[in-house]
Amino acid sequence: MRDERGLAPMNNLYAPYHKDVAGMGQSLSPLSGSGLGSVHGSQQALPHYAHPGAAMPADKMLTPTGFEAPHPAMLGRHGEQHLSAPPAGMVPLGGIPHPPHGHLGAQGHGQLLGPGREQNPAVAGSQAGGGSNSGQMEEINTKEVAQRITTELKRYSIPQAIFAQRVLCRSQGTLSDLLRNPKPWSKLKSGRETFRRMWKWLQEPEFQRMSALRLAGERSRGGTGRDGTGPAPAPGRAGVARAPRSRAVPAKPAGLPS
DNA sequence: AGTAATAGTTGT
DNA sequence: ACAACTATTACT
Numbered sequence: 402m403r404d405e406r407g408l409a410p411m412n413n414l415y416a417p418y419h420k421d422v423a424g425m426g427q428s429l430s431p432l433s434g435s436g437l438g439s440v441h442g443s444q445q446a447l448p449h450y451a452h453p454g455a456a457m458p459a460d461k462m463l464t465p466t467g468f469e470a471p472h473p474a475m476l477g478r479h480g481e482q483h484l485s486a487p488p489a490g491m492v493p494l495g496g497i498p499h500p501p502h503g504h505l506g507a508q509g510h511g512q513l514l515g516p517g518r519e520q521n522p523a524v525a526g527s528q529a530g531g532g533s534n535s536g537q538m539e540e541i542n543t544k545e546v547a548q549r550i551t552t553e554l555k556r557y558s559i560p561q562a563i564f565a566q567r568v569l570c571r572s573q574g575t576l577s578d579l580l581r582n583p584k585p586w587s588k589l590k591s592g593r594e595t596f597r598r599m600w601k602w603l604q605e606p607e608f609q610r611m612s613a614l615r616l617a618g619e620r621s622r623g624g625t626g627r628d629g630t631g632p633a634p635a636p637g638r639a640g641v642a643r644a645p646r647s648r649a650v651p652a653k654p655a656g657l658p659s
Numbered sequence: 660a661g662t663a664a665t666a667g668t669t670g671t
Numbered sequence: 672a673c674a675a676c677t678a679t680t681a682c683t
Binding site: 570575579592 | 673674675676677678
């Protein structure tokens with residue numbers, strides 16, 4: 402019985418467009434009054450992606466004017482081990498983004514992290530006081546990130562295996578371990594990459610997050626009946642040759658290996 | 660049955 | 672030594 406948080410398993414698809422999970426408990430953003438509200442509601446203050454001058458009208462949101470390169474799922478899932486300095490100047494990276502709307506407490510009771518092995522410097526809570534560190538990533542509070550990822554995954558019913566493979570390019574076991582036993586940033590060496598990806602994912606807008614999941618995990622079973630993922634005569638290795646820039650949702654690149 | 664968690668092992 | 676993978680087990 403180690404169940405935490407009363408999750409309402411009403412959502413099957415990772416679609417952000419949850420009608421409104423009203424009745425779900427408190428995890429739902431309170432402001433979801435307007436249909437679109439819910440989408441951004443979850444997003445804690447979106448940093449506007451640092452866009453000076455150019456405002457980002459809603460109708461233009463499809464064009465990620467800000468970043469398109471730093472995408473794990475987009476860059477192919479092969480060699481990723483080496484992170485080459487992420488595009489600087491984007492996410493504000495702040496201590497811990499506590500959602501202003503407060504959907505925190507999703508669980509209701511205390512965190513499950515308690516046990517003991519927590520040597521994390523009390524970094525959390527550095528939110529007040531103009532902590533906006535614009536600039537590159539500083540240290541990520543792995544504990545917090547892990548917690549948030551766990552929550553979000555549950556919220557959308559995204560299996561670890563999917564998230565791990567699609568977004569982090571890791572295996573399920575690895576993710577599970579990382580989420581349950583996050584090592585302090587200072588103690589991480591190369592594992593930072595993975596956490597960075599998680600962080601990055603959290604920072605993305607809904608549709609983009611889902612895109613990442615769907616991009617690589619296009620596993621439609623039946624449904625429209627048309628999808629080249631069926632037979633897939635062994636794509637072999639490459640096959641990741643998609644257009645560099647797709648307008649609006651890239652749709653589906655191709656079947657997914659693995 | 661599906662998903663999450665753990666163990667044990669391997670590669671860098 | 673760290674990070675991650677696979678396989679296995681446990682739980683829902």
